[in-house]
Amino acid sequence: MEWVIAGGGFKGILAATILLKKGQKVTLIEKSNALGGVMRGIEWGKYHLDLGCQIFDNSSSEITSYLFDLMQQNIRKVDVNYAGMTKGCKSENYTVPDLTLCKVDFNIIKKELKEIASKPDIKKNETLSDYLDNRFGLYAAKFLKEAAYKKLQYDPTKLDATAASLLFFDRVKLFDEKTSIKLKEQKFYDERLAVFTNNDAMQFYSEAAKFYPFRNFYPDNGGMRQFCDGALEYLKEQGAKLIFEQSIESISKDQIQLKNGDLKKVDRLIWAAELDVLESILFDENSLKQFIHPVPMVVVYFEVPVKNIGSYTYFHDHTPEQLIFRASAPGLYSGQVIDGKSYICCEVPTHLNSNIWLNAKAYINTIWQEACNLKICSGEMPSTYKLLQAPITFKLPLVGYQKKFEKIQQKILKDHSNIICIDPVQTSLTDIASNILKELES
Ligand SMILES: Cc1cc2nc3c(=O)[nH]c(=O)nc-3n(C[C@H](O)[C@H](O)[C@H](O)COP(=O)(O)OP(=O)(O)OC[C@H]3O[C@@H](n4cnc5c(N)ncnc54)[C@H](O)[C@@H]3O)c2cc1C
Structure with a gap:
């Protein structure tokens, strides 16, 4: 079968790696002159x-084994050490929002969770706000929405419920360890409550641990650029074009035409680029774009003497009043130390009309100070x-995104059943x- 990946x-x-492993013929078409995109x-x-901070996570042996192939075994283990800040209170070992350090009424949280757990019919979530209300109860959700806003910089009532996958907090810390561990014996609570697992990071991933015993890993030298270069070599070696x-x-039933006019036979096409581009090629429409809000980010990298870089791999700050959402030390965990120095990274999600976006240079010092307060770094x-x-x-899905996405998928399935879009x-x-x-x- 002739597979084409856009x-x-x-x-x-x-996608190319998986297909090659399954013995398929693969052609990958990339708009730029290199592999990797954002990575x-x-x-x-x-x-x-x-x-930003990009580290591989060993939660599935299948995925980890593909990644190892791509990196041709040139990997390093990363012992992550992280922390979080919620409403100005620091929480060691948790990056997700931690309400146990805040002045909140835990009885209300308990009561509301109990009520949700007792109702077999799960309410339908249209918005991210609904999702948080229905998952954690109205009272806890009020605090969690602040954390959601901090990261996404968008009102959760205007975001599609599928934006939950961008929060990185399916589970949050709502009770002390002992209470949480007890409650987690029930599936309902297990799905919602975070507990400290770093003393045994593979505790819930025994299947993955059989293949590789550690939770996090990364290319052994030179950042994700090394992953992209390794991928190029690997895909070529495996016979990908x-x-x-x-x-x-343009796309017809069993053929595509490239910009340079070349025609190529295709049995199946995987669309791994922007979906609105596919929509306009197939249907001459661009209806999905209005349901997507891209989040702009100010990212500052500081070159710092290694002795002034703290022990955290990364730190999430959910406090709306602070600029940084995440500060990290990728220079260190990627082994990039040059003349006793390395780099740290500070990510500030924002809007195109915000002061920081319009005059970012004026905020550098504040960002450095915040990173110091988070103990990612220290000194001048x-x-x-x-x-x-x-x-x-x-890319944030706005209310209605999922319905629109499914509609487009169905249309593609009906008229172009050989196309898979991710x-x-x-x-x-x-x-x-x-x-x-x-x-x-499937
Ligand atoms: C600041 C930042 C921090 C992040 N932090 C994390 C993190 O901590 N953890 C995490 O898991 N993820 C993180 N991510 C996200 C993660 O890196 C991306 O989600 C992932 O790399 C996206 O891969 P992709 O293939 O979907 O898209 P892209 O990387 O955008 O790749 C799409 C590719 O398609 C090409 N292309 C576009 N249009 C066409 C076309 N018409 N034809 C052919 N080619 C085309 C592009 O040139 C590009 O190479 C972060 C991202 C950013 C920006």
């Missing part, structure tokens, strides 16, 4: 900078830093990988 970002790379990051002097600086202009603000303003990072709003590398596996198996 888009050579993480999704496209992984490729940027160069800054001798550093390969990742966009890679076409760069091209895109698909370094004179060497890189300011990056990324207009499109996370949900474009997924951002977690692990979620993306499991979705691709699901799609290819």
Whole structure:
């Protein structure tokens, strides 16, 4: 079977790897001149900078084994050490919102959770706000919506419920350890409550632990750029045909036409690029775009003497009053230490009309101070830093997105049943990988 994959970002790379392993013929078409998309990051002097904090997570042996193949076994274990801040209170070992340190009434939380658990009919969630209300109860959700706003910079009542996958907090800390562990014996609570697992990070992943005993891993040298370069070598070696600086202009039943006019036979097409582009190629419509809000981000990298970098791998701050959502030390965990220095990364999600977006340079010192307060770093603000303003990072689904997405999928299925499109709003590398596996198996 002739498979064509449009888009050579993480999704496209992984889809190609899975298909090659299954003995299929694969052609990957990438618009730019290199593989990796967002994962490729940027160069800054001798550093390969990742966009934000990107670490692989070993929760499925199948996915981990594909990633190991792509990295040709050049991997390093990362012992993650993280913390979080909720309403100004620091919580060691938790990056998810932790209400146990805040002044909240736990009896109300308990009562509301009990009520939800006792109702067999789960309420339908239209918005992210509904999702949080129905999952954690109205009272706890009030606090969690602040955390959601901090990360997504968008009103949860205007976001589709599927935006929950972008929060990275399915589970939150609502009770002390002892109470949570007890409650987690029931599935309902197990799905909602976070507990500390870092003393045995593979506790809930025994199947994955058989293949690789550690929870997190990363390319052994030089950031995610190394992953992208390794992927290029691997895919070529496995016989994939890679076409760069091209895109698909038109699609017919068993053939595609590229921008340069070349025609290519195709049995199945995987769309791993923007879905609105596919929609306009197939139906001459662009209806999905209005349901997606891209979150702009100010990202600041500081070059810091290693002795001034703290012990955290990353730190999430859910406090709305602070600029940083996440500060991390990718330079250290990627082994990029140059003359006793490395880099840290501070991510500030924002809006295109915010003061920080319009005058980002004026905020560098505040961002450094915040990173110091989070103990990612310490000392005087370094004179060497890189300011990056990324207009499109996370893509938020607005209310109605899911319905629209499903409609388009059905239309594609009806008229072009050989096309598989992967949900474009997924951002977690692990979620993306499991979705691709699901799609290819069905
Ligand atoms: C600042 C930041 C922080 C992040 N932090 C994390 C994190 O902590 N954990 C995590 O799991 N994820 C994180 N992510 C997200 C993760 O890196 C991305 O979700 C993932 O890499 C996206 O992969 P993709 O293949 O969907 O898209 P992309 O990387 O956007 O790749 C799409 C590719 O398709 C190509 N393309 C586009 N149109 C066409 C076309 N018409 N024809 C052919 N090719 C085309 C593009 O050139 C590109 O190479 C972060 C992202 C950012 C920006």
